[in-house]
Amino acid sequence: MPQGLRCLPGRLVRAILSTLLLSAMAFAVSCAPGAQNARERSPGAPNPSSPGQSASVPSSEVLPGPASTSGTPKNRLVNPTGRTVKERFRTPEGFERSPVAAGSFGKFLRDLPLKPDGTKVQYYDGRVKAHDVYEAVVAVDVGDRDLQQCADAVMRLRAEYLYKHKRYDQIHFNFANGFSADYSKWMDGYRVVVEGNRSSWVKRTGASNTYQDFRRYLDVVFAYANTVSLAKQMKPVPVSQMRIGDVFVDQGHALIVVDMAETTTPGKRLFMIAQSYMPAQDIQILRNPSNEDLSPWYELDFGETLHTPEWTFTNRDLRRFD
Numbered sequence: 001m002p003q004g005l006r007c008l009p010g011r012l013v014r015a016i017l018s019t020l021l022l023s024a025m026a027f028a029v030s031c032a033p034g035a036q037n038a039r040e041r042s043p044g045a046p047n048p049s050s051p052g053q054s055a056s057v058p059s060s061e062v063l064p065g066p067a068s069t070s071g072t073p074k075n076r077l078v079n080p081t082g083r084t085v086k087e088r089f090r091t092p093e094g095f096e097r098s099p100v101a102a103g104s105f106g107k108f109l110r111d112l113p114l115k116p117d118g119t120k121v122q123y124y125d126g127r128v129k130a131h132d133v134y135e136a137v138v139a140v141d142v143g144d145r146d147l148q149q150c151a152d153a154v155m156r157l158r159a160e161y162l163y164k165h166k167r168y169d170q171i172h173f174n175f176a177n178g179f180s181a182d183y184s185k186w187m188d189g190y191r192v193v194v195e196g197n198r199s200s201w202v203k204r205t206g207a208s209n210t211y212q213d214f215r216r217y218l219d220v221v222f223a224y225a226n227t228v229s230l231a232k233q234m235k236p237v238p239v240s241q242m243r244i245g246d247v248f249v250d251q252g253h254a255l256i257v258v259d260m261a262e263t264t265t266p267g268k269r270l271f272m273i274a275q276s277y278m279p280a281q282d283i284q285i286l287r288n289p290s291n292e293d294l295s296p297w298y299e300l301d302f303g304e305t306l307h308t309p310e311w312t313f314t315n316r317d318l319r320r321f322d
Contacts, residue, residue: 077297078135080117085272085285086110088117088136089296091261095270098244098260105321106244108161109258112274113139114285124148124280133309134284135296138274143215146280147222151230151254153276153283154247155221158321159183163214174233175199175224186217194224227254234319242271242300246320253277253311258285261297269300277310 082088091097100106115137121129124142140156142148148156155173162171171183179199181192187209190201231249246257255275262269273296276283288295289309298306306313 083114085112085259088114094263095261096264098262105161109244115139121282121284129281133287135287136285138283140283142280142282147219148276148280149278150276151227152222154254154256159218173221173225174229176226176229181221183217192220227251230254231319234321237318237320239315239318246318248313248317249319250317270297271300272296
């Protein structure tokens with residue numbers, strides 16, 4: 001025992017030693033190799049041990065700016081008081097938003113409502129997403145079941161747009177087995193019966209197009225559709241022809257372009273993307289892990305590979321709804 005401690009009462013000595021031991025343990029944990037894994041993981045690489053979570057970007061790469069309500073540094077392109085995608089995110093100097101037609105899908109996505117700045121992404125069961133890979137959270141419910149994942153969030157936004165404009169006949173999505181789930185049939189009171197790998201319509205109730213029934217329809221779609229069926233339903237488009245509403249989708253993930261900007265003279269173009277993930281979680285506007293000064297915007301000429309915080313796509317993965 002150190003010389004200075006021998007003269008102290010036994011109870012006090014034990015308290016001091018206990019404090020020193022706890023401090024040493026805390027230091028050991030903070031220096032453990034595993035504590036740095038999230039920072040060392042390469043951009044765009046999903047974390048196989050923690051679905052739906054990925055590396056956070058080192059704070060040294062964030063452009064200095066006002067702090068959000070969550071205490072996370074924000075760059076100068078973020079307006080914390082903005083309530084929609086358009087209001088929350090400014091365009092970089094020299095850029096202006098690409099024109100969109102009134103009533104278009106692009107206009108709908110640009111005007112998506114956002115939750116207050118600093119809001120955390122939550123899973124369907126109320127847990128908070130551990131890694132901060134997003135700039136904002138879209139104000140669209142996720143439901144209370146593990147259904148609205150990546151491809152489902154894309155279908156949700158597309159369906160919400162068509163439902164809002166009463167284009168009910170255009171709301172249809174394919175199940176993984178190829179079955180076409182047409183909302184017009186659901187409106188007429190038919191329900192889907194799944195037996196093994198076969199699906200069919202059965203008349204079960206009266207006609208209805210209430211929003212509550214519409215949401216029930218979407219939950220059925222989410223349960224039986226996936227990224228593969230979504231990709232097959234859409235047509236491929238070159239990245240150079242990207243427009244708002246296009247979708248990056250491969251066999252494992254999907255996300256949607258929610259805004260675009262361009263220089264006033266022909267030149268560079270930018271885009272912004274949103275996703276859900278596994279397990280089902282709030283739809284989120286993604287950060288740009290490769291260029292925090294530009295975040296949440298991405299450059300259209302990204303080359304062969306698009307690195308997003310939790311997935312990597314190629315320039316051949318862009319698709320469009322008919």
